[in-house]
Amino acid sequence: MSMSNANFPMDAEGRTYHVGVKRGELANRIITVGDPARAIVLSRTLDGVDPSAPVKSISANLFSHASHRGFLTITGRYKGTPVSIVAIGMGVSMMDFFVRECRAVVDGPMTIIRLGSCGSLSDAKVGDICVPSSSYLVQRNYDYFAEDSSASSASPYILSKKFDADPEVTATLVKNMSAQLGDNHVWNGINATADSFYSSQGRQDENFVDNNQELFTELVKYEPGTLTLEMETFLLYHLARTSTVAPLKEESKVKAAATSNKHSIRAGACMMVFAQRKSNEFISKEDVARVEPLAGKAVFDSLVEVSLGDESELHATEGS
Ligand code: R1P
Ligand code: URA
Incomplete structure (x- = not known):
């Protein structure tokens, strides 16, 4: 695989270095x-x-x-x-690869x-399902252990x-999750993304000083x-908040547009509770198999229900 452009590597076909996608292969709405x-x-x-096709094949x-x-x-x-x-x-590194490389090969909001x-x-x-309206990052302070x-x-x-999700995406997710799983299994609040x-x-590990x-x-x-x-969620919300509606011009790159209210990405998240940290319970295989498709349906319904935003403000990357 031969790449060009060390700043944002792409192969000769226009595929990104890590996610490996090129223009035309991704939709504007992504789960x-x-x-x-x-x-x-x-x-x-x-x-x-x-x-009726085999469950494990695409x-x-x-x-x-x-x-x-x-x-x-x-x-x-x-x-x-x-x-x-x-x-x-x-x-968060994988979320960073994903959001940036997908943004680079998709036109429009x-x-x-x-x-x-x-x-x-x-x-x-x-x-249960949690739909966070916002997320903050919990980072190990490496210097503390030096x-x-x-x-x-x-x-x-x-x-x-904290960085916020798109409020309409969040409200739509709560509504559609409730329709699939029942109100009493859907929670809305704040997420903490950990490194x-x-x-x-907060897991206790006797092999390390934590x-x-x-x-x-x-x-x-x-x-x-x-x-x-x-x-991962913090980085998705953070990158959506710092996404620009058009490629930044050379002169505005120094002073970033993070304070603007216009962004090319609307973001939301929802998560299935696998670990109950207060009771120390972990989800069963059967519960995962039951919840995943229902939650997936609620996300797809939300993706198509929420408008993409102003499609006249196309985000065309250089050379497109
Ligand atoms: C850890 O087991 C993983 O599960 C959670 C965490 O964010 C982390 O990626 O999400 P996923 O099930 O989407 O991977
Ligand atoms: N994913 C996480 O990151 N933490 C958990 O406790 C369970 C799933």
Whole structure:
């Protein structure tokens, strides 16, 4: 694979370096998940897929591309509208690859909704769905653990400011999730995205010094509406907030447009509770198989229900 442009590598066909997609392969409406197996389950809801086909395979009616870096893209239609499903793996770096590389090869406004799994710090039970209106980042303060930590030893974990989801996407997700799962299984609140499944999610590990025994208390004190912990949503909301409606001109690159209210990406997220952190319960395989397709349907319904935004403000990348 030969790439050009070290600033934003693309191959000769115009495929991005990590996600491996090119113009025309992705829809403006995208559902993103962590697990490729979840992407395949969700693809069974798309138009023209034979429900009797093998559960673990992608229908030949759909476009699909598996990249050499573990991203899986599936594109088809839902109720006639083009949609894509992209499985990205785990963590904020993977979300960064995904959002930036997809943005680079899609023209016009985009809506991106994450359907993930999470741990619940609240009363949300395993199998329930949480739809966060906003998300903050929980980062391990590496300096705190350094040999010479005198300068920056304030706290072992650093909590960022919150970034918001698109309010209409959130309200639509709550409504459609409630229709699929019942009001009492759907929660709306605040998410915390952690940079580890372990230390910065307050898991106790006797093999490492983590100083995280008080972390849950700190999170709830910092943001009393904190419901969930997972590993990607913050970056999706953050990048949507910093997305521009047109490529930045050279002179405005220094002073970023993050304060503008116009963005080319509308973002939302919802997550299935896999781990109940207060009771220490973990979801069963059967519950995952029951909830995933219902939640997926609610996300597809939301993706096609919410307008993409002003399509006259096309986001055409250089050279397109
Ligand atoms: C950890 O097990 C993973 O599960 C959650 C976390 O965000 C992390 O990626 O989401 P996914 O199920 O979408 O991967
Ligand atoms: N995903 C996470 O990141 N944390 C959990 O506890 C469960 C799923």
